Amino acid sequence: MDDVDLKGEASTGYGGALPHKTKSLCPECMKLLDALVYGEDGIVWIKKTCPEHGEFKEKYWESIEMYERERKHATKPTPTLNPNVKTGGTNCPFDCGLCTRHKSHTALANIVVTNRCDLCCWYCFFYAKEGQPIYEPTLDQIRGMVKNLRDEKPVHCNAIQLTGGEPTLREDLVEIVRICKEGGVDHVQVNTDGINFAFKPELVKQLREAGSNTVYMSFDGVTPQTNPKNHWEAPYAIENCRKANFGIVLVPTLIKGVNDHELGAMINFGLNHSDVIRAVNIQPVSLVGRMPQDLREKQRITIPKAIEKIEEQTNGAITKEDFFSVPTVGPVTEFVEAMTQKPSYKLSTHFACGAATYVIKGTDGKVVPLPQFVDVEGLMEYLTEKSEAKKAGKNKAVIGMQVLMKIGKFIDKKKQPQGFNFTKLMLGALVKHDYRALGELQHKSMLIGMMHFQDPYNYDVERVERCCIHYTMPDGRIIPFCAFNVIPEVYRDKVQAQYAIPQKEWEKKTGRTMAGDKYKRDAEKLVQGEPYKKAYTGLKNYFA
Amino acid sequence: MTHESKFGQQPFEKVVVAEFDLRGLESMDHAAQLQYQLMLLEPVVRVHLDFPKKVMSIVYAGHGEVTEEILKHLKPVKAVLKSRELVDYDKIVSESYHE
Numbered sequence: 001m002d003d004v005d006l007k008g009e010a011s012t013g014y015g016g017a018l019p020h021k022t023k024s025l026c027p028e029c030m031k032l033l034d035a036l037v038y039g040e041d042g043i044v045w046i047k048k049t050c051p052e053h054g055e056f057k058e059k060y061w062e063s064i065e066m067y068e069r070e071r072k073h074a075t076k077p078t079p080t081l082n083p084n085v086k087t088g089g090t091n092c093p094f095d096c097g098l099c100t101r102h103k104s105h106t107a108l109a110n111i112v113v114t115n116r117c118d119l120c121c122w123y124c125f126f127y128a129k130e131g132q133p134i135y136e137p138t139l140d141q142i143r144g145m146v147k148n149l150r151d152e153k154p155v156h157c158n159a160i161q162l163t164g165g166e167p168t169l170r171e172d173l174v175e176i177v178r179i180c181k182e183g184g185v186d187h188v189q190v191n192t193d194g195i196n197f198a199f200k201p202e203l204v205k206q207l208r209e210a211g212s213n214t215v216y217m218s219f220d221g222v223t224p225q226t227n228p229k230n231h232w233e234a235p236y237a238i239e240n241c242r243k244a245n246f247g248i249v250l251v252p253t254l255i256k257g258v259n260d261h262e263l264g265a266m267i268n269f270g271l272n273h274s275d276v277i278r279a280v281n282i283q284p285v286s287l288v289g290r291m292p293q294d295l296r297e298k299q300r301i302t303i304p305k306a307i308e309k310i311e312e313q314t315n316g317a318i319t320k321e322d323f324f325s326v327p328t329v330g331p332v333t334e335f336v337e338a339m340t341q342k343p344s345y346k347l348s349t350h351f352a353c354g355a356a357t358y359v360i361k362g363t364d365g366k367v368v369p370l371p372q373f374v375d376v377e378g379l380m381e382y383l384t385e386k387s388e389a390k391k392a393g394k395n396k397a398v399i400g401m402q403v404l405m406k407i408g409k410f411i412d413k414k415k416q417p418q419g420f421n422f423t424k425l426m427l428g429a430l431v432k433h434d435y436r437a438l439g440e441l442q443h444k445s446m447l448i449g450m451m452h453f454q455d456p457y458n459y460d461v462e463r464v465e466r467c468c469i470h471y472t473m474p475d476g477r478i479i480p481f482c483a484f485n486v487i488p489e490v491y492r493d494k495v496q497a498q499y500a501i502p503q504k505e506w507e508k509k510t511g512r513t514m515a516g517d518k519y520k521r522d523a524e525k526l527v528q529g530e531p532y533k534k535a536y537t538g539l540k541n542y543f544a
Numbered sequence: 545m546t547h548e549s550k551f552g553q554q555p556f557e558k559v560v561v562a563e564f565d566l567r568g569l570e571s572m573d574h575a576a577q578l579q580y581q582l583m584l585l586e587p588v589v590r591v592h593l594d595f596p597k598k599v600m601s602i603v604y605a606g607h608g609e610v611t612e613e614i615l616k617h618l619k620p621v622k623a624v625l626k627s628r629e630l631v632d633y634d635k636i637v638s639e640s641y642h643e
Binding site for chain 1 (some may be wrong): 551552553554556573575576579583584593594595638639640
């Protein structure tokens with residue numbers, strides 16, 4: 001690809017055709033650079049040249065075909081009306097945030113409640129090592145951060161993830177959940193390695209009773225080799241969550257050549273425990289830190305390749321066509337907003353950031369992806385048409401009636417799984433605006449999601465400015481995920497250092513030690529336990 | 545952590561808020577790069593370089609020696625001080641908290 005494309009041949013603006021001009025970073029010096037996203041040999045690449053450190057060419061999406069399909073789902077922005085900073089975002093991504101340039105409201109906010117962890121994973125940058133300062137915002141600070149998120153306009157943040165480090169190391173975590181709920185937040189999830197969920201059933205119960213909805217649990221595979229982090233403990237965590245009626249999202253970090261051969265097995269594992277596992281949310285690895293090209297090539301996997309592997313490993317039961325990028329559902333919220341005349345929760349994230357499908361397990365035990373019996377594209381086009389009609393002044397009741405009459409036309413009832421009624425669920429959400437219907441969808445199905453967080457090599461500023469997963473900080477700023485974690489030296493690490501206390505001071509204050517936090521495994525004992533056997537043995541193969 | 549405020553404990557009680565006119569800024573990307581480099585300095589709390597206006601707004605903890613360090617990092621861009629005042633850090637935080 002000739003550099004001439006950077007000077008005018010390439011498209012500009014979100015959703016433009018390939019080749020496409022954007023901005024990226026030099027992975028060596030973080031200089032903001034012109035970059036080109038382009039297709040070659042069936043793959044979408046991003047290329048940029050730093051005057052000092054040379055050219056960087058990186059895989060962006062491993063399918064031009066899928067990129068072309070998904071870029072058409074690009075949605076309108078939902079800019080914030082009351083920014084947290086006054087910079088205007090001209091130096092994005094160094095102006096966060098949120099600023100007036102940012103194009104998505106906070107759909108999910110992370111609050112880091114501690115940087116302590118009970119594990120010591122060699123690849124992790126998120127936790128305090130021996131001797132490093134301890135960052136633990138006070139309850140007052142957390143209350144302030146929750147209020148800040150709720151004050152966002154035009155759409156208040158309504159979902160918070162408590163994260164770390166390992167959040168369950170905080171003895172007041174239940175109180176923190178209560179603070180979120182008292183602040184008016186409906187959805188509170190706990191991001192965890194599952195160790196304390198495995199061994200503290202009382203804590204699991206208390207977190208659930210305090211109003212936490214979901215456990216977002218790391219789970220990198222179904223074998224000890226692929227999941228050394230919590231293979232032995234995850235079954236106990238699952239069992240405790242089952243008893244507490246606490247839904248789990250399994251979160252595999254996907255690395256090429258390490259665990260990508262177990263994608264089908266992880267989905268099958270989830271389906272076998274779908275009474276408590278609501279979703280498998282796959283995160284293709286983000287290669288943060290400096291890494292040579294050959295190692296990047298060895299480990300890099302992107303959303304289209306992961307989807308391709310799912311199709312292979314489920315024997316075609318879940319296909320590439322069953323996945324849609326996150327903003328595909330934009331017309332649903334557009335429609336609800338048009339009908340209610342109130343700002344509605346939107347997923348206006350960049351189409352390259354995430355994809356998902358629902359799989360439904362019928363009463364006959366068969367598993368069917370939702371797009372195999374719902375014409376998703378047709379339904380979204382229809383809802384867009386009806387939103388436009390409402391905005392043009394057409395009667396709300398008439399539109400509601402038309403949707404009521406028409407929606408069944410988008411559903412192939414012969415293919416719809418037994419005991420599942422999609423028409424009823426959609427009418428509940430679209431016409432009655434009863435979101436319990438969507439909750440019911442979660443309970444009758446399993447979501448297979450993908451979220452590919454960026455790194456300096458594949459960084460695209462257009463993606464970060466549309467990010468809807470943010471971090472809130474005690475200094476009042478709200479930072480998009482891929483600014484907070486990809487440029488930690490100016491966001492995450494810098495601010496946490498400002499608000500942290502020396503480790504010795506923390507030990508004196510709490511009477512605890514960092515070494516005392518660390519978990520020691522007794523694998524022999526764990527494999528003998530009933531939850532372990534129940535989790536991994538005698539599983540049905542849904543894709544045989 | 546040094547200061548108790550209505551936003552909980554804050555790391556600073558007072559900070560310097562300063563504005564400089566800049567000469568020699570080449571482009572938007574140059575402004576972004578300088579901004580990134582300044583953000584790496586420990587005393588710098590917030591900074592924004594406005595390329596069209598050729599102005600830098602900066603918030604930092606500390607006194608004269610910090611200003612010298614900032615100016616050194618900007619070279620060869622020249623910065624001329626427009627205004628400087630000592631303000632409560634709470635004021636900076638409250639602006640981000642939609643107060």
